[in-house]
Amino acid sequence: MLPIVAIIGRPNVGKSALVNRLCGEQDAIVFDQPGVTRDRTYRRAFWQDREFQVVDTGGLVFDDETEFLPLIREQAEAALSESVVAIFVVDGKLGLTAGDEEIASWLRSQPVPVVLAVNKCESETQGLTLAAEFWNLGLGEPFPISAIHGNGTGDLLEKVTEYVPSMDEWEEVEETKVAIVGRPNVGKSSLLNALTGEKRAIVSPISGTTRDAIDMVVERDGKTYRLIDTAGIRRKKNVDYGTEFFSINRAFKAIKRADVVLFVIDVLDGVTEQDLKLAGRIIDEGKAAVIVVNKWDAVEKDTHTIYEYQKIIGDRLYFMEWADRVFTSAMTGKRVDKILDLIDTAAEGHQKRVSTSVINEVIEDAVRWHSPPTSRQGKQGKIYYGTQVTSKPPTIALFVNDPKRFNDSYRRYMEKQFRQQLGFHGTPLKLLWRGKSLREGEKMGSSNRATKV
Structure with a gap:
């Protein structure tokens, strides 16, 4: 793991904007509203010959009576415990506050520099004047910066990297990226915590608790997995512009950069219309998937219950019959240990490549058992060859x-043959049906019809 630098401060002082500035990308949600960031989120950054991770944290307020604030503080404490240095961000325009003094007192008791x-010191001439007041915190030199415009961040990083060990060579570790997606309150954050074995994300019965896409690296049996918890995705018409809008965009981006998607469904709600839309999104992005049916502990069961639910879910998600399903309880940990094995299987099928000769052997066998359809005019479909x-x-x-000449029924038949004989398991399979003319020396035609199955 890379060395970690924690970003600490009150709500709305610009911590996420600084994370975006240090990491060179707009991944952290920035919105003019306190409390947007809650969980701790990790981003990769570098300065000269130093490479490190920046961990963004929720705004610190020492008030145990307000919803989420104790949990946010718990996440900030966890971030500090694994960091080599902390950046304490304050608001130069607002000036020194009692909240800043309270956080500074708490930080002085921590073992982290x-x-x-x-x-918010956009003016270089006034920056030093605005920063001077913060000498009173007793934390050493205050660095005036502008996270939005980048002023002063070079000097800040020079100081920060004094605590970051130098790495002449850093070996990249191959990892499987796994996005955890689903509707609000289906148990995505609980599942992340169960998979990692720690309280990595804040869990609450209140929908919309998770906002940023939260990355966490897990290792098992020499394999590395990057788990990405995401915000719950509601119907578009129910989403107002603001924090939730940005959260859902982050969730869609997480699907796009994932190798495998854990599609989490609440067994008590069943497969809803919104679940069907999310399933379509996963297929459109061409991602491997595992269907995680969560909250299984809340269902009264007998020997037939799981088969009944398998049929109900299978009938609703018939177009994702290629994806494994696992019935779990993130709260009790039941069957959670099986999920990483299913991720491995899905990832293997997603990146599998098969030689042209083997593809054509499958085609030959499939056509021998079930000939392509014939039109009313007596013209039969012919498959000349195939290649991945x-x-x-x-x-x-x-x-x-x-x-x-190839109807939907025959296309599904061919897809089934490829899956059964070649092991494309846990992944969408895309078939391109291309017309070919036998005239003029086997010249290819112009038809280029595609079907996703």
């Missing part, structure tokens, strides 16, 4: 005499 960043053109997801081009 602290670098003081006075944000890409992976992630696996995509096979089938060269035929006329794509229109």
Whole structure:
């Protein structure tokens, strides 16, 4: 793991904006509203010959009576415990507050060195004047910066990297990226905590608790997994512009950068219309998937219950029959240990490549058992050959005499044959039906019809 630098401060002082500035990308949600960040989120950054992770934390307020604030403080304490240095961010425009003094007193009791960043000092001439007041915190030199414009961040990083060990060579570790997605309150954050074995994300019965996409690295049996918890995705018409809007965009981006998606469903609600839309999104992005049916502990069961639920969910998600399903309880940990094995299987199928000769053996066997359909005019469909053109997801081009002669039923039959004989398990499979003319020396036609299955 890279060395970690924690970002600490009151709500709305610009911590997430500073994270975006240090990491060179707009991944952390920035919105003019206190309490947007709650969980701790990690981003990769570097300065000269030093590479490290920046961990963003929720705004600190020492008030145990307000919802989430004790949990946010708990996340900040966890971030400090694993960091080599902390950046304490204060608001230069607002000036020194009682909240800043309370946090400074708390930080002085921590074993981690602290670098003081006075944000919102856009004016270089006034920056030193605004920062001077913060000498009173007793944390050393205050660095005037502007997270939005970048002023002063170079000097800040020079000081921060004094505590970051130098790494002449850093070996990249191959990892499987796993996005945890679903509707609000289906148990995504509880599942992340169960998989990592620690209270990594704040869990609350209140919908919308998770806002940023939260990354966590887990290692098992020499394999590395990057788990990405995401905000619950509601219907578009119910989402107002603001924090939730940005959270859902982060969730969609998490799906896009994932290798495998853990699609979490609440067994008590069943497969809703919104679940069907999310499933369609996963398929459209061409991602491997595992269907996690959560809250299984809340269902009264007998020997037939799981088979009944398998059928109910299978009927609703018939177009995702290729994805494994696991019935779990994130709260009790039941069957959670099986999820990483299913992720491995899905990732393997997603990146699998098969030689052209093997593809054509499957086609030959499939056509022998079930000939392509014949039109009313007596014209039969013919498959000349096939080849895999890409992976992630696996995509096979089938060269035929006329794509229109292959109905949906036969296309599903061919997809089933490829899955059964080649092991494309846990992943969408894309078939491209391409017309080919036998005239003029086997010249290819122009048809390029594609079907996702």
